Amino acid sequence: MIHDVVITPLRQIFDERGKVMHMMRDDSPVFRKFGEVYFSCTYPGAVKAWHLHKRMTLNYAVLVGQLKVVLFDGRDDSPTKGVVQELFISPENYQLVTVPPGIWNGFKGIGDKMSIVANCADLAHDPGEIIRKPAFDSSIPYDWALKHR
Numbered sequence: 001m002i003h004d005v006v007i008t009p010l011r012q013i014f015d016e017r018g019k020v021m022h023m024m025r026d027d028s029p030v031f032r033k034f035g036e037v038y039f040s041c042t043y044p045g046a047v048k049a050w051h052l053h054k055r056m057t058l059n060y061a062v063l064v065g066q067l068k069v070v071l072f073d074g075r076d077d078s079p080t081k082g083v084v085q086e087l088f089i090s091p092e093n094y095q096l097v098t099v100p101p102g103i104w105n106g107f108k109g110i111g112d113k114m115s116i117v118a119n120c121a122d123l124a125h126d127p128g129e130i131i132r133k134p135a136f137d138s139s140i141p142y143d144w145a146l147k148h149r
């Protein structure tokens with residue numbers, strides 16, 4: 001587990017009409033402030049990586065489909081520097097993933113339909129605070145290929 005990354009189980013409330021999916025409240029321990037909510041939609045097998053936010057704290061929850069979210073800690077002052085963390089998040093494993101600034105992150109669509117992840121961020125989108133690397137950049141020790149364990 002990467003230092004400062006927080007996983008919070010989220011509640012879903014089901015009834016015969018459908019369900020309610022919790023995501024963020026202002027009394028949550030991980031809530032900092034409101035910046036923007038957006039939804040990133042990913043086709044099966046597509047990889048969206050790598051991003052590093054210099055100032056934004058991300059809060060991800062997958063509403064539809066399934067994502068493999070991969071985090072890489074390249075922070076020099078972190079006790080988990082060099083650690084790679086894989087998370088599989090979906091409505092079936094419904095969690096809020098809080099990622100502080102400075103951690104490389106990316107995700108891959110899993111399964112057979114478009115996945116939708118919500119990001120409830122503490123900062124509005126600002127392209128100037130994002131650093132990007134190609135998904136297969138050799139400086140991050142991660143292979144996005146399907147692994148038959």
Ligand SMILES: Cc1cn([C@H]2C[C@H](O)[C@@H](COP(=O)(O)OP(=O)(O)O[C@H]3O[C@H](C)C(=O)[C@H](O)[C@H]3O)O2)c(=O)[nH]c1=O
Binds near residue numbers: 036048049051130
């Ligand atoms: C997020 C965002 C993006 N854009 C534009 C910028 C690009 O021209 C285009 C696609 O953006 P991007 O390549 O950043 O999309 P994703 O790879 O889905 O990543 C985004 O959603 C995941 C979950 C992240 O956490 C990223 O930080 C966030 O950038 O939409 C905007 O104009 N406004 C916005 O709020």
